[in-house]
Amino acid sequence: MMKTTLSERLSLAMELTGTTQGMLADRVGVSQPSIWKLVSGKTNSSRKLVEIARELKVRPEWLARGEEPMWEEKTAPREAREESVNHQDNYGSRSGDEVEVPFLSDIDFIGSDGVFSTDGQKPLTLTFAKRLLQKAGAEMDGRGVLCFPISGDGMVPAMPDGSILAINTEDKKIVDGKIYAISQNGWKRVKILYRTGPSSLSLRSFNKDEHPDESAPIQDVEVIGRVFWWSVTC
Numbered sequence: 526m527m528k529t530t531l532s533e534r535l536s537l538a539m540e541l542t543g544t545t546q547g548m549l550a551d552r553v554g555v556s557q558p559s560i561w562k563l564v565s566g567k568t569n570s571s572r573k574l575v576e577i578a579r580e581l582k583v584r585p586e587w588l589a590r591g592e593e594p595m596w597e598e599k600t601a602p603r604e605a606r607e608e609s610v611n612h613q614d615n616y617g618s619r620s621g622d623e624v625e626v627p628f629l630s631d632i633d634f635i636g637s638d639g640v641f642s643t644d645g646q647k648p649l650t651l652t653f654a655k656r657l658l659q660k661a662g663a664e665m666d667g668r669g670v671l672c673f674p675i676s677g678d679g680m681v682p683a684m685p686d687g688s689i690l691a692i693n694t695e696d697k698k699i700v701d702g703k704i705y706a707i708s709q710n711g712w713k714r715v716k717i718l719y720r721t722g723p724s725s726l727s728l729r730s731f732n733k734d735e736h737p738d739e740s741a742p743i744q745d746v747e748v749i750g751r752v753f754w755w756s757v758t759c
Contacts, residue, residue: 628672672690
């Protein structure tokens with residue numbers, strides 16, 4: 526289990542749930558400077574930790590001491606809580622408000638151009654609400670959207686091994702701090718990307734203890750698509 530501070534855990538939970546310091550302060554009934562002290566590491570405790578954890582949908586034990594799992598049972602980040610998904614055996618338009626997208630068993634089946642292979646077998650699908658796709662900047666008919674399970678511990682605690690991710694293969698623009706499926710000289714992974722210069726990138730993981738930051742020439746990294754949704758199973 527990687528070692529993190531309260532400040533790091535709180536910052537991660539706020540980022541993944543889209544919660545600002547001001548929003549969190551209002552919801553738990555404290556001043557914004559009190560939240561700032563926790564986020565900045567100026568203080569390492571608060572009588573409101575249980576309320577803060579409840580608002581961020583994480584376990585109090587994880588927030589206070591780093592005891593995994595991160596999420597309360599059957600909860601996930603805001604993006605993953607907005608709509609439920611169901612396995613299907615075909616894809617395309619499902620109803621007026623929903624659409625089915627391919628669910629692949631591994632990221633390795635996806636090419637850097639977004640084309641996927643299933644070895645001749647029809648893929649399973651996940652069903653998404655069109656409004657969720659629209660909010661994420663994806664095509665409402667599901668074009669360019671692919672799903673697959675993440676493997677390994679590089680993105681814990683936010684994305685435990687086996688978490689299902691959805692990517693928009695038509696969104697390849699690198700925005701600092703966003704999460705992407707990438708192919709680095711054929712090695713396909715999920716990483717947080719930052720530009721560190723005109724021709725260089727920083728590849729980062731949530732689990733920095735076991736997966737330290739990497740540097741790479743931008744020409745060696747092909748963006749397969751941006752991660753806009755994921756589902757965590759605790």
